[in-house]
């Protein structure tokens with residue numbers, strides 16, 4: 428089978444090679460999955476660049492997050508699953524915990540408690556992105572910040588997949604969103620998408636606009652995946668006692684020096700206004716949540732997607748051998764669709 432393997436830490440397109448590997452055999456409690464599609468997430472590239480929160484042993488198969496595929500065979504003690512069933516394989520490695528198999532390969536072995544059967548009406552494009560970003564959106568809004576109906580939620584990189592899912596979830600829950608984007612031409616699009624207010628850092632002052640929108644007290648709850656100066660401004664825009672959950676650092680995307688991944692907070696604003704700046708990492712959540720809770724949260728996400736409360740933006744398929752294009756596309760500003768590595772034609776009715 429073909430597998431996309433990084434021999435060492437480095438620039439993804441320098442270190443990734445297509446290799447031929449034997450198809451693995453599932454052990455007890457495991458299934459062999461024939462992968463249909465797997466996304467290229469920012470975090471997949473962070474892992475290869477050696478700047479993520481864990482480092483796999485190299486050589487490593489790329490793709491450490493999620494995929495959709497068909498159950499090809501089952502090991503012992505795998506009752507309840509059927510050969511041929513279409514499933515999402517959640518490959519997010521729990522931290523601390525055992526490492527999961529990479530998804531950028533034609534077959535992978537996964538523990539059955541990390542498989543989520545998906546309904547037929549969900550396209551492969553949606554299914555292969557079902558776990559990471561929708562789950563992150565749900566956990567940030569409903570659990571980490573417990574945002575209530577009528578409250579403001581401030582978020583950065585609001586046009587991202589997570590950002591759009593947050594907007595949809597917020598509308599469903601009656602939460603009002605202030606959405607920060609970096610491009611003027613994303614503003615109208617996000618308003619039409621359902622964002623209540625949109626701030627463009629290209630030509631607007633974030634602090635001033637938040638004050639105009641939410642009043643001089645600012646907002647009490649925010650999520651940030653940009654970090655750097657934008658993340659710092661978000662912390663300043665918080666009301667006294669407010670809280671921002673930082674879950675990404677897009678402004679330092681290609682940066683591999685840990686000392687350069689910063690959020691320059693104003694100590695005065697944080698201390699005297701008793702603000703909270705804290706992190707969220709899905710891998711850590713997987714490592715600490717009980718298996719029942721994980722299953723409950725994944726089922727909730729699947730139900731929200733199946734009920735069209737959350738719609739996952741359509742990905743852009745790239746055949747595995749065109750991986751270099753997929754990776755370059757992932758890092759092109761304003762690229763829109765999430766690149767998906769596909770192992771066969773995933774276009775189906777839902778995708779057209």
Ligand SMILES: NC(=O)c1ccc[n+]([C@@H]2O[C@H](COP(=O)([O-])OP(=O)(O)OC[C@H]3O[C@@H](n4cnc5c(N)ncnc54)[C@H](OP(=O)(O)O)[C@@H]3O)[C@@H](O)[C@H]2O)c1
Pocket residue numbers: 468469470559560563584585586587588589590608609610613652653673674675676677678679680707708709710759760761762763765
């Ligand atoms: N902590 C966790 O567990 C966790 C889980 C899931 C996701 N994440 C993080 O969430 C973030 C979003 O992921 P995603 O998959 O939703 O992203 P995505 O769909 O690939 O979209 C990326 C978005 O980020 C914007 N962006 C890129 N660089 C930026 C910068 N320097 N300043 C402002 N905006 C920038 C892009 O804007 P343009 O349209 O202008 O290019 C685009 O809207 C990533 O940082 C990811 O690592 C974290």
